[in-house]
Amino acid sequence: MNTKAFIFDLDGVIVDTAKYHFLAWEKIANELGFEFTHENNELLKGVSRVRSLDIILEIGKVTASQEAKNRWLIQKNEDYLSYLVDMDESEILQGVMPILNYLKERNQLIALGSASKNARPILEKTGTLDFFDAIVDGNDVSNAKPDPEVFLLAAKLLNTKPEDSIVFEDSVAGVQAANIGGMISVGIGEASTLHEAKYLFKDFTQMDKTFIDNLINN
Numbered sequence: 001m002n003t004k005a006f007i008f009d010l011d012g013v014i015v016d017t018a019k020y021h022f023l024a025w026e027k028i029a030n031e032l033g034f035e036f037t038h039e040n041n042e043l044l045k046g047v048s049r050v051r052s053l054d055i056i057l058e059i060g061k062v063t064a065s066q067e068a069k070n071r072w073l074i075q076k077n078e079d080y081l082s083y084l085v086d087m088d089e090s091e092i093l094q095g096v097m098p099i100l101n102y103l104k105e106r107n108q109l110i111a112l113g114s115a116s117k118n119a120r121p122i123l124e125k126t127g128t129l130d131f132f133d134a135i136v137d138g139n140d141v142s143n144a145k146p147d148p149e150v151f152l153l154a155a156k157l158l159n160t161k162p163e164d165s166i167v168f169e170d171s172v173a174g175v176q177a178a179n180i181g182g183m184i185s186v187g188i189g190e191a192s193t194l195h196e197a198k199y200l201f202k203d204f205t206q207m208d209k210t211f212i213d214n215l216i217n218n
Contacts, residue, residue, distance in 0.1 A: 003108060017122065045174075046144075050073065162181050169185060170194070
């Protein structure tokens, strides 16, 4: 039987932690005296924490010392982690569990490829950690998406070629990273932003076993 590597991004794909990132960044923006909107937050999808702060400071036209930036980065992470304390399996996005269960049934390899440095605690809290044969997160890579490093490392850990790897992503940078890495990209979200993905679904509830079987067999 064919064995493929199925690589999942975390935020916005398996769980919706984007709302907690938003709240933590919004708090910093408000303290600095400007508004941070949900539209602004779209610019941070798939982007590292350091770059996210730079984008926010650009939005607010704020210049700051490296010392101040470091302080805000720590504050943001602490606030974000405080929101995660009460996280449980109810945070898993609809349709994800049936797909994970089916991939396990079919003896497929599953990895996480995420920029998040808090991936493991999130997987633990949502009870999904045991589904993953490999986990690559922000602690393991030095290049942010659209650089394909995170996905290439995941495929390597699974002993799978890039062309036998399928990536599920909700960000433009993530889809681009999968494409640059020579992998099959599956966008989860809006066609208007994720049109570069080879396949596109609004969410996992629209994905069926036939689609997964086709990915395994082709």
